[in-house]
Amino acid sequence: MSSIAIVTVVSSFLASAVEFVEAVTIVLAVGVTRQWRSTLIGTLAAVTALAVLVVVFGTAIAVLVPIALLRLIVGGFLLIYGLQWLTKSVLRAGGAKARHDEAEIFAREVAALREEPPVPATGMDWISFTVAFKGVLLEGLEVAFIVVTFGASANLLGPAALGAAVAAVVVLLVAALVHRPLARVPENGLKFVVGAMLTTFGTFWAGEGIGISWPESDAAILVLLFAYVALALAGVWAVRTWVAPQGDRAAASAEPR
């Protein structure tokens, strides 16, 4: 397996793991609060829909769209998407934005589901089905998007899908074992790494799409990744120094006079 294929598998695995952790939180909340059977059918239906989307769109895009145009469009999307993840991670790590908390999201989902009509005594509970289907489909669409873009740009649909599939198996196994939201997964840290990776690949492919011949070819990916990570870490430090005075002032005003 080439180095770019390995990076593709790792990127796809990490990005997918983050999204699957969020999907599992929703599935667990619905299953625990309402009915497991309908929840699992909803989950399975969403996973099937996503697999079809990846195969159909991944293959069609790779076959029909010229590679230079494909890299520009896909690279542009990855760049936009990666920057969103990276900047949010920098703000979270710097303390300027609330961290993603799966336990809190789980509690909120459970509370909302308890206000729904009771589970029918027999047959399908369509509320469980719909909430699980929608949750898994929406979170999974981000995974499908990443797998299709990676697969199409580098002609590596297989490795990208492999990374996502391994992430799904790992997250599902852990969720089945612990049977509660995966709050201990360092989701914010993972988003930081994935954001840097998506931004890197986005810059590289979109750059190729507009006609840049990167010096040292694929090795430029590692240089870009290192540079983005270094800048993002500097950004975290800058945000912390920006945020800290507010905390100091709040503490000072709370002191007894």
Add this chain to the structure above:
Amino acid sequence: MRYVRAFGAFWYDFLVGDRWELFLGPIGALLLVRLLVVARVPSDVTGFVLFALVAGVAAASVGSALREAGRPRG
């Protein structure tokens, strides 16, 4: 019509979200660097310019988010 609007809203939220500059910034950066490529500026320069513009967009967005959150400048 409701589904079309919901479909549009989903993609808007997916790509633009609450930070429009992270959508328009990279597009502007790519357009600008494309002009440099057409003007036959060497690839190592255009590559660096693209990286610097993207990093600048990210920094501006983080700064804008901090200002909107009402944080002091220190």
